[in-house]
Amino acid sequence: MTRVVISNLVKQFGSFRAIDGVSLTIEPGELVVLLGPSGCGKTTTLRCVAGLEDVSGGEIRMGEDVVSSASVALPPEKRAIGMVFQSYAVWPHMSVFENVAFGLRLKGLGRQEITERVERVLALVGLKGFGARDISKLSGGQQQRVALARAIVLEPRVLLFDEPLSNLDAKLREHMRFEIRELQKRLGITSLYVTHDQQEAMVIADRIVLMDSGRIDQIGGPQDIYRRPASRFGAEFVGLANVVTATVGADGRAHCSPTLELACHTEGFRAGDEVDLLMRPEDIEVSDQPISGVNVVESTVARSYFLGNLADLYVNVDNAQWRLQLSPPRLWPEGQKMWLRVRPEDIRLFPRKAA
Numbered sequence: 001m002t003r004v005v006i007s008n009l010v011k012q013f014g015s016f017r018a019i020d021g022v023s024l025t026i027e028p029g030e031l032v033v034l035l036g037p038s039g040c041g042k043t044t045t046l047r048c049v050a051g052l053e054d055v056s057g058g059e060i061r062m063g064e065d066v067v068s069s070a071s072v073a074l075p076p077e078k079r080a081i082g083m084v085f086q087s088y089a090v091w092p093h094m095s096v097f098e099n100v101a102f103g104l105r106l107k108g109l110g111r112q113e114i115t116e117r118v119e120r121v122l123a124l125v126g127l128k129g130f131g132a133r134d135i136s137k138l139s140g141g142q143q144q145r146v147a148l149a150r151a152i153v154l155e156p157r158v159l160l161f162d163e164p165l166s167n168l169d170a171k172l173r174e175h176m177r178f179e180i181r182e183l184q185k186r187l188g189i190t191s192l193y194v195t196h197d198q199q200e201a202m203v204i205a206d207r208i209v210l211m212d213s214g215r216i217d218q219i220g221g222p223q224d225i226y227r228r229p230a231s232r233f234g235a236e237f238v239g240l241a242n243v244v245t246a247t248v249g250a251d252g253r254a255h256c257s258p259t260l261e262l263a264c265h266t267e268g269f270r271a272g273d274e275v276d277l278l279m280r281p282e283d284i285e286v287s288d289q290p291i292s293g294v295n296v297v298e299s300t301v302a303r304s305y306f307l308g309n310l311a312d313l314y315v316n317v318d319n320a321q322w323r324l325q326l327s328p329p330r331l332w333p334e335g336q337k338m339w340l341r342v343r344p345e346d347i348r349l350f351p352r353k354a355a
């Protein structure tokens with residue numbers, strides 16, 4: 001099993017710095033997900049690891065070997081990597097068997113070994129008995145399984161995935177997340193997986209690397225990333241967040257407006273600090289009767305939507321609009337008065353960045 005160490009990776013395209021000092025270790029057998037919005041540098045990072053891009057600075061190691069640096073650029077075929085992309089990149093004129101066998105033939109393996117390895121890998125990805133099929137007649141999900149089989153049949157040291165499920169329909173996508181994770185764990189191949197889909201990242205990852213504009217915002221397990229976001233960016237990108245601007249008061253409260261103050265944990269801030277105050281929709285308690293206690297806020301319902309398993313509510317609070325999610329769902333008429341309550345420990349504060 002191979003450890004991948006990315007140290008201070010920089011990638012410039014002309015004067016544009018797409019990757020700006022990314023450092024990251026993928027432990028042997030670990031599945032690390034690069035998550036972030038479109039254009040944040042996920043694919044570029046992956047392509048550097050694959051050897052499809054030269055690096056502008058920093059170093060990438062696989063096991064003991066430096067594969068990328070200012071002076072080293074080991075070509076992709078010498079890195080012992082397997083890759084799976086969004087476009088399946090299967091060869092349409094070949095059978096399933098031939099698609100998977102292709103790389104083994106290039107290596108000059110004997111006929112019997114090729115047959116054994118291809119059959120074994122097809123069984124692993126749930127395509128036992130599909131070898132003779134015409135690949136262009138398979139569904140998208142099956143084609144993606146062939147692409148996966150083709151990547152693992154070569155027994156790579158590292159598997160690289162770039163949005164492999166984005167072309168599949170929603171149901172299949174959810175199913176394939178579990179399959180890929182399960183297979184990766186069974187094979188124990190160190191893996192780097194790119195997606196912009198936060199739920200996919202949460203399901204599939206051992207650890208998530210959240211990227212923002214070519215840099216790492218936070219590294220952590222799915223629960224860390226969701227429960228203890230390191231930045232406003234992270235809190236808003238993963239899950240939903242209500243954001244209220246406020247000033248920290250001398251009393252340790254956050255002053256949002258002349259008519260709204262919230263008790264919260266202000267450790268690490270000083271009176272007068274400008275902050276963004278974040279609250280997850282599911283952490284806001286609601287009642288159509290007056291309630292008492294700390295942080296009770298009056299509101300009126302602006303809109304409410306039935307989403308099946310939950311109700312999505314937008315309520316007017318003190319000249320702003322907050323979003324709430326109620327499960328089990330309950331719909332409220334527009335204009336209905338509501339009392340909200342949020343616990344001080346469920347409010348997170350972030351320094352407000354200068355605009």
Ligand SMILES: Nc1ncnc2c1ncn2[C@@H]1O[C@H](COP(=O)(O)OP(=O)(O)O)[C@@H](O)[C@H]1O
Pocket residue numbers: 013018036037038039040041042043044045
């Ligand atoms: N070959 C290239 N030439 C110039 N700019 C590029 C090239 N490849 C990527 N970029 C830019 O680098 C940034 C990161 O791209 P990419 O890694 O593809 O993002 P992501 O995969 O996170 O959506 C984007 O602004 C993109 O336009």
Ligand SMILES: [Mg+2]
Pocket residue numbers: 042043044
């Ligand atoms: Mg990409």
